[in-house]
Amino acid sequence: MPEEKKISGWQVLMDDISMLFLLGVVIPTVLYVIWGVMEYAFAPTFSLPPGPTP
Amino acid sequence: MASELVFRTCPITGKKVYAVTQNLIWINAVTAVVFILVGGIMAFLVGMTRWPAVHLLPADLFYRFLTAHGLNMLIFWIIFFEIAGLYFGSSVLLNSRLAAPKVAWLAYILMLVGAVLVDIMVFTGKADVMFSSYVPLQADPKYYLGIILFAVGALIGCGIFFGTLAIAKAEKTYEGSVPLVTFGLAAAAIIAVFTLACGAIIYIPTFLWSLGLITNLDPGVYRLIFWGMGHSSQQINVTAMVSIWYLLGALTVGAKPVNEKICRSAFFLYILFINLASEHHLLTDPTLSPYHKMVNTSYFMYLAVLASMIHALAIPMMVEVAQRKKGFTKGLFEWLTKAPWGEPGFPAMIFSLFIFGFIGGITGVVYGTEQLSIKSHNTWAMTGHFHATVVGGTTLAFMGLTYYVIPLIFRRELIGKKLAVVQPYIFGIGIILIALGMGGAGTLGSPRRHWDITFAQSVIPFSFDPAVIFFTTIAAIGVLTAVTGGAMYVGVSVLSVFFGRKMAANEAKLL
Amino acid sequence: MPITSPEKYWWKPADKEEKIWISIALLWCLVLTIMMPLMHLIGTQNPSVNPMKIRPQDYRTVSEAFIEKYKVGEEQGIPVVEPPDGADVYLRAQMWTWTPILKLKKGVNYKFHISSVDLMHGFSLMPLVMNFQVVPGHDNILNMTPTSAGTFHIICNEFCGIGHHTMVGKIIVS
Ligand code: HEM
Numbered sequence: 001m002p003e004e005k006k007i008s009g010w011q012v013l014m015d016d017i018s019m020l021f022l023l024g025v026v027i028p029t030v031l032y033v034i035w036g037v038m039e040y041a042f043a044p045t046f047s048l049p050p051g052p053t054p
Numbered sequence: 055m056a057s058e059l060v061f062r063t064c065p066i067t068g069k070k071v072y073a074v075t076q077n078l079i080w081i082n083a084v085t086a087v088v089f090i091l092v093g094g095i096m097a098f099l100v101g102m103t104r105w106p107a108v109h110l111l112p113a114d115l116f117y118r119f120l121t122a123h124g125l126n127m128l129i130f131w132i133i134f135f136e137i138a139g140l141y142f143g144s145s146v147l148l149n150s151r152l153a154a155p156k157v158a159w160l161a162y163i164l165m166l167v168g169a170v171l172v173d174i175m176v177f178t179g180k181a182d183v184m185f186s187s188y189v190p191l192q193a194d195p196k197y198y199l200g201i202i203l204f205a206v207g208a209l210i211g212c213g214i215f216f217g218t219l220a221i222a223k224a225e226k227t228y229e230g231s232v233p234l235v236t237f238g239l240a241a242a243a244i245i246a247v248f249t250l251a252c253g254a255i256i257y258i259p260t261f262l263w264s265l266g267l268i269t270n271l272d273p274g275v276y277r278l279i280f281w282g283m284g285h286s287s288q289q290i291n292v293t294a295m296v297s298i299w300y301l302l303g304a305l306t307v308g309a310k311p312v313n314e315k316i317c318r319s320a321f322f323l324y325i326l327f328i329n330l331a332s333e334h335h336l337l338t339d340p341t342l343s344p345y346h347k348m349v350n351t352s353y354f355m356y357l358a359v360l361a362s363m364i365h366a367l368a369i370p371m372m373v374e375v376a377q378r379k380k381g382f383t384k385g386l387f388e389w390l391t392k393a394p395w396g397e398p399g400f401p402a403m404i405f406s407l408f409i410f411g412f413i414g415g416i417t418g419v420v421y422g423t424e425q426l427s428i429k430s431h432n433t434w435a436m437t438g439h440f441h442a443t444v445v446g447g448t449t450l451a452f453m454g455l456t457y458y459v460i461p462l463i464f465r466r467e468l469i470g471k472k473l474a475v476v477q478p479y480i481f482g483i484g485i486i487l488i489a490l491g492m493g494g495a496g497t498l499g500s501p502r503r504h505w506d507i508t509f510a511q512s513v514i515p516f517s518f519d520p521a522v523i524f525f526t527t528i529a530a531i532g533v534l535t536a537v538t539g540g541a542m543y544v545g546v547s548v549l550s551v552f553f554g555r556k557m558a559a560n561e562a563k564l565l
Numbered sequence: 566m567p568i569t570s571p572e573k574y575w576w577k578p579a580d581k582e583e584k585i586w587i588s589i590a591l592l593w594c595l596v597l598t599i600m601m602p603l604m605h606l607i608g609t610q611n612p613s614v615n616p617m618k619i620r621p622q623d624y625r626t627v628s629e630a631f632i633e634k635y636k637v638g639e640e641q642g643i644p645v646v647e648p649p650d651g652a653d654v655y656l657r658a659q660m661w662t663w664t665p666i667l668k669l670k671k672g673v674n675y676k677f678h679i680s681s682v683d684l685m686h687g688f689s690l691m692p693l694v695m696n697f698q699v700v701p702g703h704d705n706i707l708n709m710t711p712t713s714a715g716t717f718h719i720i721c722n723e724f725c726g727i728g729h730h731t732m733v734g735k736i737i738v739s
Pocket residue numbers: 094097098100101104120121123124127128131132184185186437441444445449488501502503504532533534536537540
């Protein structure tokens with residue numbers, strides 16, 4: 001028997017469906033959803049000057 | 055339970071086909087075809103109304119049926135078919151029993167109840183809100199409830215897929231890595247989980263809002279998260295479609311991937327980045343910063359576009375290699391000219407690749423640029439773009455696959471093979487005309503979701519460049535052509551599934 | 566076959582053709598990526614860069630004050646407004662009108678505030694085909710300079726109810 005070759009780390013990663021799952025859900029959740037909601041939450045709100053409108 | 059373990063061995067591929075899996079694929083695929091029929095009738099009515107020469111429907115029915123068209127096609131047809139595809143890709147391709155078939159039936163029932171509830175609400179005029187249902191435009195609470203039920207069902211379907219992968223691995227029904235098609239479908243299922251999670255995050259509050267339990271729902275945030283679902287579901291379609299291209303390549307010319315690493319890495323890039331593309335819908339929105347827009351629009355440097363470019367090389371390449379091995383080596387293109395153009399799967403695959411890549415892909419990348427979105431946002435060009443992707447691309451690939459699923463999985467001989475062979479051509483040409491017509495009219499400013507582009511009833515008079523009418527007419531010819539092609543598809547598949555000759559257990563004929 | 570498991574070691578180097586193609590594609594993707602920030606630096610047509618939320622009732626108050634202040638006439642019941650050079654301009658979307666009709670000057674920069682007091686609408690400037698989403702609760706702030714004289718129309722390209730297709734506005738540039 002020839003010596004067993006080592007399987008490439010990339011191949012191992014791509015066979016690991018749960019790892020892929022984690023990456024695939026976390027990346028868009030952080031970059032798109034969380035970042036986006038924070039921008040909406042922290043955007044300034046226009047406020048009318050007090051007294052009768054100009 | 056023993057009944058869950060009954061299987062037959064496919065005489066063509068040698069795969070084990072479990073009876074429960076076969077039934078679930080059958081019910082989901084047949085339901086999908088019913089919804090494409092509903093959506094197709096709506097497409098005809100809506101298309102004929104947009105054409106000023108006919109202007110078929112009154113305004114209220116136009117908007118109602120357009121809502122129905124979007125939902126029945128984009129959501130119900132596509133997702134029922136994809137769930138069937140996931141069961142095929144896991145249980146059949148991996149020779150494995152399906153995880154929890156009873157739960158899979160529950161998922162189906164939830165999806166069906168949800169879809170029917172939504173359609174009842176739409177057709178009774180209680181949800182004239184378009185499929186995007188932007189708040190503060192409000193539909194009946196039962197509409198949102200229907201969407202939630204449907205999404206929960208679909209999410210359970212994805213769970214069954216992952217469960218089956220785990221079972222197959224534990225029971226060692228395959229060796230080494232999963233097949234490429236299964237890997238692609240796994241990518242689609244991962245993308246689907248993010249999609250459906252966004253759906254839950256936005257539709258549950260919206261449902262409560264429609265009941266009056268929540269009062270302030272920010273319309274900007276709604277758009278952000280809605281498109282986290284709405285656009286990502288298109289990425290499920292893209293990924294499933296590419297997997298089906300690989301599958302059709304194998305079924306039609308016996309092609310095998312030239313380099314597994316390249317194909318799988320491309321799917322890997324989809325998993326990481328493709329969902330960021332939801333941002334494309336928000337480029338002209340207020341409040342959201344250019345940083346958020348640029349990072350997400352570029353899918354973090356267009357790496358998902360790179361993935362599509364890789365598939366666009368890998369698939370024709372594997373077809374060419376397979377054909378040359380068969381001896382079609384004359385000149386540069388004999389491999390292509392001698393391809394099985396007379397079999398429905400091959401032209402469906404090539405048309406799908408061409409329409410998706412050259413029309414849908416290019417327009418998508420152009421309109422998805424922050425500054426160019428200003429020129430195309432909400433115009434009919436957008437509708438043209440996604441009819442090239444999700445109809446010319448995904449739907450046509452699904453249609454082509456159906457002609458193989460019927461003999462392979464349902465064990466029925468096709469009725470109307472001749473029709474099946476010309477169907478992809480007719481449908482494909484129709485969609486090309488639709489995409490170009492809508493694209494031309496939209497570039498000149500023709501709006502989407504619009505009952506009357508002659509503006510006969512507006513207080514301030516306005517009329518378009520006459521070229522808009524010309525392009526609209528091209529699109530209308532495309533509508534008639536594509537609807538014919540769609541009707542042929544529904545006819546052939548329904549007749550074959552119910553009345554096709556039952557094939558003998560050892561009959562190894564594909565078409 | 567793509568429907569059977571691959572060989573044991575499938576992580577193998579790509580061929581030359583594949584490498585060439587992927588390099589070209591990657592290069593193109595990088596060019597695309599750079600274009601968007603670059604256009605923010607050297608381009609003159611960009612979406613809004615000023616985040617601002619505004620309550621629909623506040624927006625109505627401000628836009629009414631704007632109309633009152635600079636109104637010069639009326640056309641079919643819609644006020645015609647001529648703001649001074651460089652003014653803040655409020656263009657209100659409301660089922661199913663764009664209020665007011667604006668009279669602007671060529672070559673002058675105006676700060677547009679576009680918002681809605683009811684549903685989502687779509688600002689679509691004809692015949693230039695410039696489109697922006699109009700979102701209630703948010704102020705779409707855009708610096709615009711008319712570069713040619715003439716009459717322009719605004720149509721609505723976001724579904725906003727049964728009268729959506731009648732929603733037309735007007736900008737006159739002199
Ligand atoms: C026979 C084939 C088809 C024809 C002739 C057709 C035609 C049309 C037309 C005329 C519109 C209206 C555009 C507008 O006024 O804004 C439309 C909208 C739309 N179509 Fe199709 N279509 C077809 C198939 C499909 C399929 C298979 C899908 C999805 C898988 C799809 C998804 C949509 C969506 C999402 C919209 C937009 C609805 C909205 O704006 O809310 N269509 N289609």
